[in-house]
Amino acid sequence: MSYDSVIVGGGIIGLSIGWRACQLGLSVLVLDRSNPPNAASAVAAGMLAPVTEATFGEEGLLRLNLESARRWPAFAEELSFSSGMHLADHERGIVHIALDRDQAEALRRLYDHQLSLGLEVEWLSSIACRRLEPGLHPSTRAGILARNDAAVDPRRVVEALQSAVRSGGGEIRHGAEVTEVEGPEPRVRLAGERVISAGSVVIAAGPWSGRVPGVPAYMSKAIRPVKGQILRLRSPASLPVPVSRVLRTEEIYLVPRPDGEVVLGATVEEKGFDTAPTAGGVFELLRAGDELLPGIREMELVEVRAGLRPGTPDNAPLLGPIAPGLIAATGHYRNGVLLAPVTADGIAELLAKGELPPELTGFDPQRFAR
Numbered sequence: 001m002s003y004d005s006v007i008v009g010g011g012i013i014g015l016s017i018g019w020r021a022c023q024l025g026l027s028v029l030v031l032d033r034s035n036p037p038n039a040a041s042a043v044a045a046g047m048l049a050p051v052t053e054a055t056f057g058e059e060g061l062l063r064l065n066l067e068s069a070r071r072w073p074a075f076a077e078e079l080s081f082s083s084g085m086h087l088a089d090h091e092r093g094i095v096h097i098a099l100d101r102d103q104a105e106a107l108r109r110l111y112d113h114q115l116s117l118g119l120e121v122e123w124l125s126s127i128a129c130r131r132l133e134p135g136l137h138p139s140t141r142a143g144i145l146a147r148n149d150a151a152v153d154p155r156r157v158v159e160a161l162q163s164a165v166r167s168g169g170g171e172i173r174h175g176a177e178v179t180e181v182e183g184p185e186p187r188v189r190l191a192g193e194r195v196i197s198a199g200s201v202v203i204a205a206g207p208w209s210g211r212v213p214g215v216p217a218y219m220s221k222a223i224r225p226v227k228g229q230i231l232r233l234r235s236p237a238s239l240p241v242p243v244s245r246v247l248r249t250e251e252i253y254l255v256p257r258p259d260g261e262v263v264l265g266a267t268v269e270e271k272g273f274d275t276a277p278t279a280g281g282v283f284e285l286l287r288a289g290d291e292l293l294p295g296i297r298e299m300e301l302v303e304v305r306a307g308l309r310p311g312t313p314d315n316a317p318l319l320g321p322i323a324p325g326l327i328a329a330t331g332h333y334r335n336g337v338l339l340a341p342v343t344a345d346g347i348a349e350l351l352a353k354g355e356l357p358p359e360l361t362g363f364d365p366q367r368f369a370r
């Protein structure tokens with residue numbers, strides 16, 4: 001059995017690459033050992049927030065994030081068409097809120113930094129914040145509005161991608177654990193000793209990417225799991241949803257979905273591959289959520305989950321060849337949903353034409369091999 005491209009990992013990154021590779025006429029097989037609900041892609045909040053999340057010293061990553069955000073509207077529209085699933089338009093604009101004087105001073109420094117990078121941001125007074133979101137805590141001091149930041153529902157996107165891969169002629173197999181990858185004549189071995197050969201093998205296994213047997217040893221040092229606990233809340237039928245746009249503070253964010261659900265996230269924890277939700281994690285999220293928007297107290301707590309972000313030493317992804325016939329598309333850390341379009345376009349181009357487009361060349365995985 002042979003394919004042009006075999007992709008290890010059926011999260012948002014593996015599926016996006018698979019979809020784009022099908023569109024370029026390649027035969028594609030996506031292998032995933034678990035069902036997608038276990039992947040970070042099914043847990044994520046789905047913020048597309050290059051501006052709100054811009055921090056000091058990550059200008060290269062910011063350029064990639066902005067480019068991917070620019071591609072999202074067309075990506076979503078094409079995906080809606082290919083999958084036959086409507087991906088809801090989400091109201092744009094994310095407000096970063098300061099709740100006390102210290103936070104307001106830190107937010108002002110961030111605002112000045114964002115302005116110096118030429119980003120489109122607007123400073124909001126306390127009154128302006130509460131005019132936008134009347135449910136905000138009365139102690140709200142100030143905010144930054146990033147008008148072009150947005151959010152999507154990653155579960156819907158993953159579902160749409162699965163359908164788009166299949167209708168584009170690709171195959172997806174769940175319950176298919178890759179137990180070894182080999183080059184330079186690329187092959188993957190599945191649990192049960194079946195072997196599949198490929199033109200190229202893409203490692204898109206999220207935080208497990210460094211653990212797929214056969215990948216270069218440096219990959220296991222470059223990729224680590226970073227645990228994130230996250231809650232889903234819903235208003236009872238008798239009450240309105242207390243928030244209408246994405247809000248974030250230095251501790252948490254609230255992401256309202258068009259169906260009335262509100263996502264409250266997320267912790268950032270170095271706990272290895274542990275994905276157990278904890279009382280402490282849930283408590284801290286609810287405490288910080290209540291400080292931002294007291295109306296969440298009335299909401300029903302409908303889900304508690306934890307996922308693993310694929311972290312890297314410089315917070316930037318690994319995109320490109322790692323060995324003859326083996327390509328990495330991993331390490332997207334907090335931005336895997338945001339970075340899906342630019343990653344998929346670039347890696348599919350590499351698979352089809354043998355060349356990485358210039359926007360991805362700064363993310364060579366070999367930087368961790370030295």
Ligand SMILES: Cc1cc2nc3c(=O)[nH]c(=O)nc-3n(C[C@H](O)[C@H](O)[C@H](O)COP(=O)(O)OP(=O)(O)OC[C@H]3O[C@@H](n4cnc5c(N)ncnc54)[C@H](O)[C@@H]3O)c2cc1C
Pocket residue numbers: 008009010011012013014031032033034035036038039040041042043044045046047048176177178179204205206207208209212227228229230265266306307308309310329330331332333334335336337338339
């Ligand atoms: C709480 C939380 C909130 C987040 N919020 C956001 C956000 O708002 N915006 C944003 O852009 N990003 C966000 N992220 C980050 C984002 O979710 C990740 O960067 C992204 O999902 C990574 O996607 P992936 O496809 O690389 O990995 P995953 O989604 O983890 O998928 C990897 C897949 O590989 C499979 N796999 C692993 N090993 C093997 C093997 N040997 N054989 C076969 N299959 C294998 C796994 O089963 C898994 O399904 C968040 C993450 C978390 C945890």
